[in-house]
Amino acid sequence: MDQLRETLKGHHLRTTTCREDVLSTFINKKNALSHGDLEGVLGENYDRVTIYRTLKTFLEKGIIHKVLDDEGLRYALCSQNCSEEKHHHDHIHFKCNECGETNCLENLHIPAVQLPKGYQPENFNLLIQGICPNCK
Amino acid sequence: MDQLRETLKGHHLRTTTCREDVLSTFINKKNALSHGDLEGVLGENYDRVTIYRTLKTFLEKGIIHKVLDDEGLRYALCSQNCSEEKHHHDHIHFKCNECGETNCLENLHIPAVQLPKGYQPENFNLLIQGICPNCK
C-alpha cells in the first residue's frame, strides 16, 4: 500500500484513492488494460471521467504507456522508471488470439531493421499475435 | 478503371461505384487512410455508413488491412493477394511524426525475434515512428 504512495509521489502526483486503486489494478492484473476493463473493476467506486483522467495523468507522468492492437487501445505499466521527460518505449507486446490478453515482453529487444534511405526512426513498437503459454 | 472491376471481381464482390471509388482512393493516395480521410474525399457522394460498410467488406475479403498507430485506426491495401481465407500480415508501418502519414514498408521483413518458451507467434506487426524522407 505504501508502495503505491511511493510510486505516485515519485512521479509527482498526489495520492488519491482513485489513483491508488487504478495503479494497484495495473499491478495485480499483469496484462494490458483498457479503460473499459478498469471501469469494469472500479466503475462502482469512481466516475468514468475520473478514470479517463487518471489514465491521462498516468500517461503524461510516465507511469503507463499505450498498447495498441487491432481491437483498440490499452495501457500497461512502464517497466523502466519513465518520467514526464523521458519515456522508454521500444516495446514488444504479445497478444493472445485465444484469451485476448496482451502482455509486455519486457526482456526482449526489437532487432534492428534496415530502413530505406531517408527514414529517421524514433521509436519502435512490435505487436506479435499468436497463442500464449497459458492457452497452448 | 477495368483494373478496379477486376480486383473487386477477384475478391467476389459486386462492382458498385462506391466500392470503385474507395478502392481507387486507396490506390491513388499511397498511404494508409482512416474512415475520416475517405469521408473527406467521398463524403459528398456516399453516406458515412456506406463507407464504413465498404471498409468492413474490404477487410473481410482481404483487399485492405488495419493499420494502428497511437492516433487511431487506419487502413491500407494488402500488397499480396490476400483472400477471405488467408491474410498475409507481417507488416512494417512507418508513421511520420511530422506530416502524420503512415505508410507500409513493403519490401522489408521483420527480423526474427526469440520469444520466451511457450509463445506461439502467428503474425507480426511493427510500427516505427519517426521522420519520413519527405519531412526531413
Next chain:
DNA sequence: GTTCATTTGCAACAGAGTTGCACACCATTT
C-alpha cells in the same frame, strides 16, 4: 484547523462506429 491548489463527480457534449429497415441497384435469367 485553515487555506489553496488539485482532483472529482456530474451533466452535457462530440465523434466514431453500429443497426434496422425501406428503397435502389447489380447481375442473372428468361
Next chain:
DNA sequence: AAATGGTGTGCAACTCTGTTGCAAATGAAC
C-alpha cells in the same frame, strides 16, 4: 429488353468511447 432475387445503399436512430466546463470535495502544507 424486362422481370427477378439477392445484395448494397441511404436515412434515422442509437450505442460506445472519449472530452470539456463547472461546482463541490479532497489532499498537502502551513
